[in-house]
Amino acid sequence: MQSPLNDESRELESIVSVAIVLLAAGEASRMGKGKAHKLLAEFDCVPLVxxxxxxxxxxxxxxxxVVTGHRGAEIESALSGLALISVENHDYASGMASSLIAGFGAAGVNNPHGVLVMLADMPWVTTADINALIATFRSSLGQAVVRAVSNGKPGNPVILPRSLADAVLRLVGDVGARHIVEMSGLPVIEVDIGEAAHMDVDTPEDVIDAGGILRA
Incomplete structure (x- = not known):
């Protein structure tokens, strides 16, 4: 028989909720001026975004x-028919902070216990990886930062507890949430998801090496 404490812990875990913010607004400057957009590159015949x-x-x-910005109409078209919330970041050229602020300010993000921040240019991250992070966050009862790592090296995605939302909304410039994580004082739990935690595609060569096909 399970102890009442264990039963209570499982019940608390079951109500810990997570929203996902997918960042897809960047200019992808390393792809080259006027070149193909990396998020429109096709992987298994599907645009990366x-x-x-x-x-x-x-x-x-x-x-x-999903936070859109650069070439937003094309990104929106690639997302057509999916049951998600789309938010346009008009200030995307200022850097990642503005996209995080847009995502955290979206409807449906302020109520969950945590927000999983995911980069749209990481083709190897799987649903199973995301669920492993969410399960770990739930086991902490929503009181810890949970981040993907590979061989101990921090990567993405990362889950931020709701208590850090105000700090995210104060970010400025081309910075992510790493400083917030370091200064939060909260426990940081690492989940090893292998090379997927570091595999993003920033250049045309990266896209091709990862198995993608560039489109105009």
């Missing part, structure tokens, strides 16, 4: 928000 969104939608999250 749609592939990432479908991966997120398959996970055990209450909401998926």
């Amino acid at each position: 749609r592939r990432a969104a479908m991966t997120a939608l398959g996970a055990d999250a209450v909401t998926v928000v």
Whole structure:
């Protein structure tokens, strides 16, 4: 027979909710001026941004928000028909902070216990990886930062507890949430998801090496 304490812990874990914010607004400057957009590159005949969104939608999250910006109309077209919330970041050229602020300010993100921040240019992250992070966050009862690592090296995605939302909304410039994580004083739990934690595609060569096909 399970102890009442264990039963209570499992019940608390079951109500810990997570929203996903998928960042897809950047200028992709390393692709070269006027060149193909990396998020529109096709992996298994699917645009990378749609592939990432479908991966997120398959996970055990209450909401998926996609932040768009650069070439937003094309990104929106690639996401057509998916059951997600799309938020446009008009200030995307200022850097990642503005996209995080747009995502954290979206409807449906302020109520969950945590927000999983996911980069749209990481083709190897799977739904199983995301669910492993969410399960770990739930086991902490929503009181810890949970981040993907590979061989102990921090990567992405990362889950931030709701208590850090105000700090995210104060970010400025081309910075992510790493400083917030370091200064939060919260426990940081690492989940090894292998090379997927570091595999992003920033250049045309990266896209091709990762198995993608560039489109104009």
